[in-house]
Amino acid sequence: MKLTVVGGGSTYTPELIDGFARLRDTLPIEELVLVDPAVGRLELVGGLARRIFAKQGHPGRVVTTDDLDQAVEGADAVLLQLRVGGQAARQQDETWPLECGCVGQETTGAGGLAKALRTVPVVLDIAERVRRANPGAWIIDFTNPVGIVTRALLQAGHKAVGLCNVAIGFQRKFAALLGVEPADVHLDHLGLNHLTWETGVRLGGPEGEDVLPKLLGEHGEAIAANLHLPRRLLDRLGVVPSYYLRYYYAHDEVVEELRTRPSRASEVAAMEERLLDMYGDPALDEKPALxxxxxxxxxxxxxxxxxxxxxxxxxxxxxxxxxxxxGTLPFLPDDAVIEVQAAVGRQGAAPLAVPPVDPLYAGLTAAVTTYEDLALEAALRGGRDRVFRALLAHPLIGQYAYAETLTDQLIAHNREHLAWA
Structure with missing residues (x-):
């Protein structure tokens, strides 16, 4: 089995390598290819990857290259984890929207649209090269914004599934609180990427007992604190929203916080420098705690x-x-990309049936789906008017004066990545 990681020079990658090494019986990789144009970073990450495999007794071969076509040739699966523009572009995504009093974040709002516009054309080019090399290969997209990128891939006819770590994070946290194994926790997970709610927590599978009321009753304070939301909100909703819902439920509070502290991009950039120094240590053979x-x-x-x-x-x-x-969520178009529990196998992912959705969640989901429709159109076809329409449709923006200003700023800050600008 050959698996290729596009963006393999990311400081994230040793987390992935550690999982491949530990779970080799689940996914028996014979050849792992890390591909990245940043050769210096790639060699540091690749060296650590080989040492992790060796320490844990993984027999697979780790290959590094900056040649994408060579990397995907014969691959059974290709995992996308790239960041077009790097942390410098993320820094911009997180700052200029704040000038309008809007959330500055790299996956939602104006910053999220900027990332989509930079990313979709690049990902589609990569996917087409994967298809030419091996039409049967699966593409697993971890590149944000996952919902929009996955929809672009599916719409272009690629064998693709989008992946986010929010759900598995909740599964692990809930399992620890309940004192059970993670595999015993099945989430009724509903919504769009980075716009989801846990409406049920079942033990043993899709038909198991729903223990969400128990979780909220006994551990509501801890869950709320982790989300930086008030306990009383969780009690009133009776569900657990993802932490990304805080951008909607506490928008103004979040904006003030973002204005008064260093950006996440600056924190990550500093962290990446330290991590790369660590990765260059030939004695390091495990992912560092940092x-x-x-x-x-x-x-x-x-x-x-x-x-x-x-x-x-x-x-x-x-x-x-x-x-x-x-048809899973009847209030959305069939070709909308949703984030839900699905039966997954060789034929892909088939969403499980979902009970009727509370209008409180259905309404916001439908509104953000409309934004995603317009965002993808802007990413595929370009043009100032399409960018403006997407921003005006976003629930975190909505006002025409903000949309006008943010459109100009988005284009100015991303011109080098927009072929049409």
Missing amino acids: LGKRGGAFYSEAAVDLAASLLGAGGSPYQVVNTYNN
Whole structure:
């Protein structure tokens, strides 16, 4: 089995490597290819990857290259984890929206649209090269914004599934609170990428007992604190929103916080420098503890599980993924990309049936889906008017004066990445 990681020079990658090494019986990789144009970073990460494999007795071969076509040739699965523009572009995404009093964040709002516009054309080019090299290869997208990128891939006819670590993070946290194994926790996970709610927590599978009321009753304070939301809100909702819902439920509070502290991009950039220094130490043969602060917790385990299922190597029968709606949420178009529990296998991901959705969640989901429609159109076709329409449609923006100003700023800050600008 050959697996290729595009963006393999990311400081994230050792988290992925650690999972591949530990879970080699679930996903028996014979050749792992890390591809990245940043050769210096790639060699540091690749060296550590080989040492991790060696320490844990993994027999697979780790190959590094900056040649994408060579990297994807014969690959059974290709995992995308790239960041167009790097942390410098992320820094911009997180700062200029704040000038209008809007959230500055790299996956939602104006910053999220900027990332989509930079990313979609690059990902589609990569996917087309994967298809030419091996039409049967699965593409697993971890590149944000996952929902929009996955929809672009599916719309272009690629064999693709989107992946996020939010659900597996909740699964692990809830399992620890309940004192059970993570595999025993099945989430009723509903919504779009980075716009989801846990409406049920079931023990043993999709038909198991729903213990969410118990969780909220006994551990509501801890769950709320982790989300930086008030306990009374969780009690009133009776569900657990993802932490990304805080951008909607406490927008003004978040904006003030973002204005008064260093950006996450600056924190990550500093962390990456330290991590790369560590990766260059020939004595290091495990992922450093600092990597746990980089983000992406449990990403490796989710990626292994998904790849194993898609390739028929095992894996869990049900997983939270991003895929076509196909009637699952009747208030959305069939070709919307949703994030829900799905049955996953060689044929791809088939969403499980979802009970009727509370209008409180359905309304916001429908509104953000409309934004994503317009965002993808802007990413594929370009043009100032399309950018403006997407921004005006976003629930975190909505006012024409903000949309006008943000459109100009987005284009100015991303001109080098926009072929049409």
